[in-house]
Amino acid sequence: MSLLEEPISELARGLRAREFSSVELTQVALSEIEAKDGAVGAFLRTTGSAALEQARAADRHLAADPGGASTLCGIPVAYKDVLCTKGVETTAGSRILEGFVPPYSATAVLRLEAAGAVGLGKLNCDEFAMGSSNENSAFQETRNPWDLGRVPGGSSGGSAAAVAARMACATLGSDTGGSIRLPASFCGVVGVKPSYGRVSRYGLIPFASSLDQIGPLTKTVEDAAQVLEVIAGRDSRDSTSAVAPVGDLTELLRGGVEGLRLGMPGEYLAMDLDPGVRSVFDHAARELEAAGARLIPVSLPSTEYALAAYYVLAPAEVSSNLARMDGVRFGPGFASASSLTEAYEQARHRGFGPEVRRRILLGTYVLSSGYYDAYYLRAQKVRTLVAQDFERVFSEVDAVISPTAPSAAFRLGERVADPLAMYATDILTIPANLAGISGISVPAGFAAGLPVGLQVLGPHLGEGVCLRVAAAVEEAAALWRKVPAPTPHERRLA
């Protein structure tokens, strides 16, 4: 059994007991990547020598101050390629950033490095985190370790697949409309979308600034709490980061669900859910009830407008956020242009894939004079209604539970030609981003051999209650030690 199948707390203990060193643990991770990633395709690039150097530093720190070192000291992790890493190429899965080597690291990365975590490399994702299947990466396909013919989910598909295939102990992803929770559900791992403002966005290549959050993907709920504790908290470089203290999340998750009121949202459960998904969810809900939680039907009436509002607001921000990709200062740029407009056209046409282009055009349209009120402003009003729905519901219940996605992982290529079907994959996760609340996806069972996640939504800065409920689901399901066996085979060219 590989060391990477152990939870972080066990590895932290082993490191301190000198049963193995961080260098050894890192070497195991690098050889697991070597063995499995040819089939999975989670990593865009590994940083082996830098990782070993960080591991040596972690070993020194652990030897000098085993009690003072962070639980994450010496633990191998990896980063979605939308997170800037100083000195390491960061592409956001896009051709337009090919060759971009940031001179700085994201705050979340810096905090993990300061805790002594070892960075293994950069993980594949949909281009600029836009997509639900990882098929929008400009560079390669990532496959679901449970079934290599299926997608890992997106956009943090590489982050979920790397943890699922036990190639890293924890990874960071980003969630704008479900991009952590959906792949976590598809790949059978835990994925946290923290409340808006809980984790600094500094150094996260933005998709939609008012919706984006960085969060951990891990094997267990406790692992997720430990990573979140390190990366969360106020950052003076992100004015939207929350001032409130993070608290001891690892302690909170041990609270159990006895006496907790859990909302069952009628609008979510009435959707066209895959029967396998539905039965996993119903079973998990009964287990929560058996553990002492009260299940209470709740209503989130604005849900039916959430997807539409999201596909106005997110593209609007995209059209502006991606304007800086103009070929002037980074990326492949333009070859020879006879005018400024032509230079921009060359750089951006070559650089952006079709989904990104589609969203830039959508966003440009909805912000144009004459359309602003009908689209952008109206969508903002819907967003307020969605947030008010949750505010009201959280005065009645402690958390809301639902399936994370209407189905389990679908086949590669299945939804590529139908953007609307692809967009609908996120229908259960998007409202949490619009409302800025906390959410988590935790493995709850299997349907036809594929993992199915349960989503827990909590109030703004209510990560603690989400983790508590998720821990109870995890305990009842008792399946986190189940490991996929991705059989190596020749990787299809992307």
Added chain:
Amino acid sequence: MSSYECVIGLEVHAQLLTRSKMFCGCRADYLGLPPNSNTCPVCLGLPGALPVINQRAIEYTIRTALALNCQIPEFTKFDRKNYFYPDLPKGYQISQYDLPLSLGGYLEFEVDGVLQRAGITRVHLEEDAGTLHHAGEIQASAFSLVDLNRAGVPLMEIVGEPDLRAPNQAPAYLAALRQTLIYLGVNDGNMEEGSLRCDANVSLRPVGADALGAKVEVKNMNSFRSIQRALEFEVGRQTELLDQGMPIAQETRGWSELEQVTVSQRSKEGAQEYRYFPEPDLPPLLVTRELVEDLRGQLPELPLPKRTRLQTRYGLSLDQARILADRPADADYFEAVVAAGAAPRTAANWQIQNLQALCNAAHVQVEECLVPAAALAELVQMVEADRVSGSVAKNVLSEAFGSGASPAQLIRERGLGQLSDSTEIANLVDQVLAGNAQAAADYQAGKDQALGALVGEVMARSGRKANPKIVNQLLRERLPR
């Protein structure tokens, strides 16, 4: 004959004198630095970098708005103004759209000694762009070089109401505004280097009409003179078109200093679609009433009230008061000289005519020169008391200006003081008369030149220190005609 009225409104951009840029820690004072050295991930617009608001810039803008009699709403926010240009690294400028920091004020200014008032629509805050460099003219250059040292410098925009009715009102308005900004310490007023920039909107309408004509925006004017010239040209151009029955195109035109004409740059059809929307990286700002009142309490005395006070309190002439109130430091120096005991009008004359001339020649400001206010006060008191002659005092001041020595001490050390004691002078006069009976008789006989010789003799015996006024007076008394 023209029967049109011109309507002019000015938009002024002022770089703020903060230490750091608007949204990052880079220096706001970017001049003279190697290209692209005054930059960081934020002002380079690198992906993932985020802006953080410069609190001092907010305070400077509110301070300016209060001095311009604006309202300061409690709720304000930043917006993105989206457009592509190589000097704009993010592809959008962080600016303010529908909820600016301030609204609805006015500015008072003088044209030919007559006080006038023009409305201020709003004062808001945004960030400056970088600069582009070309080999010669942009169209002929094979390249564009981008320098982002200036990108992100805090830029305050002061939008004026279309209340000006003649080209010569524009430089007067701008001068008053510039002086106010300098008084507030928020801008250095340097138009040549572009830290203060002015665009003008100008339209014509038939005299008596209410509706405004098509608006032309004129840019690229970088001096008071060019603003007036450009507006005069534009009024003439539009008058000619209207007289010929031609329409005025709503457009942006640039002033060519070389040709002394305005040239079309962009038509209304080519107008930018800026797609403003709220900046999601910056939460809206709540401007507390405490902050506003605090800033209001810290406002300095402004140019017009200061000038009036200098006139009434010190009895200065309008010209003296205007010159001394030009810069607050000049007025401060003057008031320090008076506080140290000098007579106000004499002090004003000495500061304006003598000290200022020395400062101008040496390219220093009065507060930087080596003559402290107390030293000038002492010198002025000596002149007032006839203890030193005007010409000697002037020479001594010039020396003190160069060396930093005390002028009064120089006079004492070198015995340059003036002899004004009548009894002592009377003794000298009597001695001279006793030895020059012929000259005395000549004068009494009507030869005026003879008196000059006698004065010269007395001055010589006094070692040239006797007060010539008293010498003259005593000689005339003793030689009645």
